[in-house]
Amino acid sequence: MRLNLLAFALGVFVLQGVAALPAPPVYLALLAALLPAWLYARRQRPAARLFVALACVAAGFGWAALRADLRLADDLPADWEGRDVRVVGVVAELPQPFDRGDRFVFDVEAVLSAGARVPARVMLSRYAGGGDEMLPALRPGQRWQLTVRLKRPHGNANPHGFDYEAWLLERGIRATGYVRATPPPALVDALVPRPGYLVELARDAIRARFLAELAGADYAGVLVALTVGDQRAIHGDFWRLFARTGTTHLMSISGLHVTMVAALLAWGVGFLWRRVPRLALRLPAQRAAVAAGWLGALFYAFLAGFSVPAQRTLFMLTVAALALLSGRRTAPSRTLALALGLVLALDPWAVLAPGFWLSFGAVALLFYAASERLGEVAGWRAALARWGAAQWAVTLGSLPLLLLFFQQFSLVSPLANALAIPAVSLLVTPLALLAALLPLPGLLQLDHWLLARVMDFLGGLADLPVLELPAPPPWSVVVALAGIVWLLLPRGVPARWLGAVLLLPALSAPAPRPPAGAxxxxxxxxxxxxxxxxxxxxxxxxxxxxxxxxxxxxxxxxxxxxxxxxxxxxxxxxxxxxxxxxxxxxxxxxxxxxxxxxxxxxxxxxxxxxxxxxxxxxxxxxxxxxxxxxxxxxxxxxxxxxxxxxxxxxxxxxxxxxxxxxxxxxxxxxxxxxxxxxxxxxxxxxxxxxxxxxxxxxxxxxxxxxxxxxxxxxxxxxxxxxxxxxxxxxxxxxxxxxxxxxxxxxxxxxxxxxxxxxxxxxxxxxx
The missing domain is CATH 3.60.15.10 (Ribonuclease Z/Hydroxyacylglutathione hydrolase-like)
Structure with a gap:
């Protein structure tokens, strides 16, 4: 199963690199090839595994092509670009304020302009006029009638640059534009009570309360990001600090945060459940703890906007929870492979994001490094050794990927994460979530004080050197990852040092320059x-x-x-x-x-x-x-x-x-x-x-x-x-x-x- 899921992921990845989609008969035939391959595999012949794996590659390619074709079909005709269109729809996500207005995702329900065709989901901007003019407040779930001007998705296209068009495609946003001031927008309904909109409304209420209670506080935006996943609330200068200390992953809702919240909730429910005999007799404490942890992870994942790290973690915890509740043991690698397949089945464009590779890569390395490497030794020394091994594996494993995507690597990352991971994941984030659910006086201020101490520590490390190298060739990254796998083999395996040699091409590849006279x-x-x-x-x-x-x-x-x-x-x-x-x-x-x-x-x-x-x-x-x-x-x-x-x-x-x-x-x-x-x-x-x-x-x-x-x-x-x-x-x-x-x-x-x-x-x- 693991091989087949990896093969499916490979097919999805290959599709995202093509210049044009195959015709529908082609990708439908690729999808259909999976059934005869599965029937052939039942003969248990050695060649059958390879045949099924190839069929899974084809199925991944075909599935991604089908999803892409359906999404691209929902487009804005070129002759309707830049023309006024009257639409009715719902504010679908958190509005994002900027200097002279705000930006929001809008689900179009009806097009009132004769002959116009508008995609189902668009991104709109509103701009305030001069003077003291105020824009009417926007809240998720509101239904509005607007006059808009739209254009097809377009972004800057540069080597090593961010692909804005791919980002819009992944989110299902098929046009961008702005709201016309005349005729003025009209509020139709104050709330459309659909589950997705209600979640967004809750996120908006939490963000507004946090920003109000921490008005003027330096790190209010960080707490908002850790609670509801709104990373745009974080000031740009802080992102540079996080990049220099290798802690960017901690300042957004990552899989680590979801796991820690689920673990804390499971431990708390299990601790209390065991002390109430009537509850323990009805349902074993272990099962109650697993169910509570999973529900906590589900709640936090949706509160975070269901990002790829949150999805991956939720799917993994779901598989693990089902295995525990059924009494079956599931190998960590199988759990990770299932999560990979589910993420790409729901979102084939996830492979285009660096966070996808860093997220799955880090967890895979953690599983790999933790597989029986410390024997059966118990005690605090073994726990410390396991922690050190995990830090070493993630730090080393992320090096080639960070150089490929961002061309820099924080040399103080291990030290910064050694303190920041437990502080943010076990203290700052749980307190922020508690403050979101229970608005107790002073709780947010206490959490902000704790976060400020972490930020002071990171600020002291931010001036230390950062490794900056030119973007390595993709082949050298593959070689480097193979070297890391070799380096992390158990002690006693001969010539582990050869893994370090395989890192050299990625670390020393010179940047190409023109010859003299050119x-x-x-x-x-x-x-x-x-x-x-x-x-x-x-x-x-x-x-x-x-x-x-x-x-x-x-x-x-x-x-x-x-x-x-x-x-x-x-x-x-x-x-x-x-x-x-x-x-x-x-x-x-x-x-x-x-x-x-x-x-x-x-x-x-x-x-x-x-x-x-x-x-x-x-x-x-x-x-x-x-x-x-x-x-x-x-x-x-x-x-x-x-x-x-x-x-x-x-x-x-x-x-x-x-x-x-x-x-x-x-x-x-x-x-x-x-x-x-x-x-x-x-x-x-x-x-x-x-x-x-x-x-x-x-x-x-x-x-x-x-x-x-x-x-x-x-x-x-x-x-x-x-x-x-x-x-x-x-x-x-x-x-x-x-x-x-x-x-x-x-x-x-x-x-x-x-x-x-x-x-x-x-x-x-x-x-």
């Missing part, structure tokens, strides 16, 4: 904005830092820094911030706060560094850089920020790329008058995202680039690139970050361009 450039997909990474053999330059998304989020932290970290870039040799507009300079603060920068060039007055000016030039590793604009000297009075944009030309192997930022027609004319010969390039980053104020015919003809790139956001409010501007580049290869994702340029003796969405095409892209 440059690699990546125009990142940051939405409506610009960020370009330029690499030579030994140097790295960043040209603009992308937009500011919100008061707590920008492209620097969400796109640029993860990409640089995956490349193994620990410092920037130059940062060019072309001008002060937030779509170009919005991520600068995050980049400068995180990475050392040798040289800053900009036209931003309040940014430390030197002003960029025509005539500046330098050479790195045989690659030449030349600044062409703006002219030296102080800017003229009332000069627009766009007109001060830094224009950079990069040349390697006799080929060149022209990076133009947001220059406009007057700046293009000045460049044509000042240096027309150097404008001719092989690749052009189109000025000002393709607006009507740029790309004059004379400039387009002078540059004469065979490849042009439009850095634009999907359905941006400016309408960039303008159709008449696109028409001026007729006859050239046109690249767009909203359609193609990040665009990579290899600049050498020849020029090669590729798009992330083409190279890494997935079946949900554009759907």
């Amino acid at each position: 440059a690699w450039m990546t125009v990142l997909d940051v939405g409506q904005g610009l960020a370009v990474v330029v690499q030579t053999a030994t140097r790295t330059l960043l040209y603009d830092t992308g937009p500011l998304y919100s008061a707590e989020s920008d492209a620097g932290q969400r796109v640029v820094l993860p990409y640089l970290r995956a490349l193994g870039v620990g410092r920037l040799d130059a940062l060019v911030v072309t001008h002060a507009d937030s779509d170009h300079a919005g991520g600068a603060a995050s980049v400068l706060a995180t990475l050392p920068v040798a040289r800053v060039l900009s036209s931003v007055d309040d940014l430390a560094g030197e002003p960029c000016a025509a005539g500046q030039a330098w050479e790195w590793d045989g690659v030449r850089f030349a600044m062409l604009h703006p002219e030296p000297g102080p800017p003229r009075a009332r000069t627009k920020t766009n007109n001060r944009s830094c224009v950079l030309r990069v040349e390697a192997g006799g080929r060149s790329v022209l990076l133009t930022s947001d220059i406009e027609a007057a700046d293009e004319a000045a460049l044509l008058a000042r240096a027309p010969a150097v404008l001719k390039s092989d690749v052009l980053l189109v000025p000002h995202h393709g607006s009507r104020t740029s790309s004059t015919p004379a400039f387009v003809a002078a540059v004469d680039a065979p490849d042009v790139i439009f850095p634009v956001g999907y359905r941006n409010r400016f309408g960039h690139p303008r159709p008449d501007v696109v028409a001026r580049y007729a006859g050239r290869r046109l690249w767009r970050t909203d359609r193609d994702g990040a665009v990579r340029i290899v600049l050498a003796d020849a020029v090669e361009l590729s798009a992330y969405r083409q190279v890494h095409r997935r079946y949900w892209h554009g759907r």
Whole structure:
């Protein structure tokens, strides 16, 4: 059974990597192949096991394809994007407040606009107007009539970046958009009493009470996350602290928390049950304790929003509880395999989340490391040894996966978790749940005080070194995991040290760099904005830092820094911030706060560094850089920020790329008058995202680039690139970050361009 469940999981995983879904007859045939395989397996022939395993791979592939096809069929027609649609539906989950409004998941029950078709579940944003205008309160379970504007699921597509479209697909959200202020929203029903909405309403009430009672407290959001699973309540600075100490898993509702709560509840009920003879005679205390623990795990899993770690733990506890109640023993590996199959049957997209791999991997390693390694020795020394072995197994086992997903590993993680795990799982989380159920005076304040002591401890460790390495090749991660399995073999097995040798490829794989005389450039997909990474053999330059998304989020932290970290870039040799507009300079603060920068060039007055000016030039590793604009000297009075944009030309192997930022027609004319010969390039980053104020015919003809790139956001409010501007580049290869994702340029003796969405095409892209 375990082999077959793993084979099913493999089929699900393979499907999530395909560029297009197979036709329905194909995946239905793959599903149907399981029955004859099972009948053949009953002959008990040795080849039958392999045959059934292959059939399970096919069944997993077919099941995932069936689920994907059904979900993708619930789409928003392209001709209804950006149009007003009147809908009636229910607020389905916790609303999430942000700087100027809130965001919420909405279950559409009826579409009132004639001819419109809207997916059953959408994500909507509401925005407050100017002044002191207040938005009407939203609560889960409310039925509203709204006028909305929607667009199909779309997210930034970058190497080593977060796949927002896959995340939306997993949650069944098939369109995003915003609520129109006119006509005003109308509340239809205060509560739709369905079980899922009632759970969300309870989560919302607990969150509101916690935030009210702990108003102004530093770690109120952490307690909210530990109780109801709302991780967005945690401030972004705390996530960085948790990442540096390797305790991120503790500050969300993990399988460990669910298990600890279930164990505490089971122990408490069993302790009391044994002391009431009438109860013990009716039902053995052990069975009562198992039932209570399972009910506690069920309650906590739903309170947490039924996340993948909570699902995995609940399914495992369910199998274990059924085995205990029936008097049968079930191997831990079989329990874990059953949980794996159930999770993927319900949610085939779970394999796309790092948490899935870290969660199941950690539990598998714990079972593996705990399998009869300490003999029958009892006492506190054996307990301490078991605890140490578990910590060593999880720490070592998570190393290659953390490097693959996040390119960093906390060296103080074992020490931090040694205190934080028992403190958070046995004290902070149970007290928070008790406070959620019984609002006793002072209980939340006591819990916050305990959490503050844990945070003080973690804060003292956060400044210690963190291992940061470039993203290892996937094959090296597989080799490293095999090495870890070998290292954790029981004592006495010869040559266990060979396992450490298998870790070396993942820990020492060098980041690829271009050869001398060549440059690699990546125009990142940051939405409506610009960020370009330029690499030579030994140097790295960043040209603009992308937009500011919100008061707590920008492209620097969400796109640029993860990409640089995956490349193994620990410092920037130059940062060019072309001008002060937030779509170009919005991520600068995050980049400068995180990475050392040798040289800053900009036209931003309040940014430390030197002003960029025509005539500046330098050479790195045989690659030449030349600044062409703006002219030296102080800017003229009332000069627009766009007109001060830094224009950079990069040349390697006799080929060149022209990076133009947001220059406009007057700046293009000045460049044509000042240096027309150097404008001719092989690749052009189109000025000002393709607006009507740029790309004059004379400039387009002078540059004469065979490849042009439009850095634009999907359905941006400016309408960039303008159709008449696109028409001026007729006859050239046109690249767009909203359609193609990040665009990579290899600049050498020849020029090669590729798009992330083409190279890494997935079946949900554009759907």
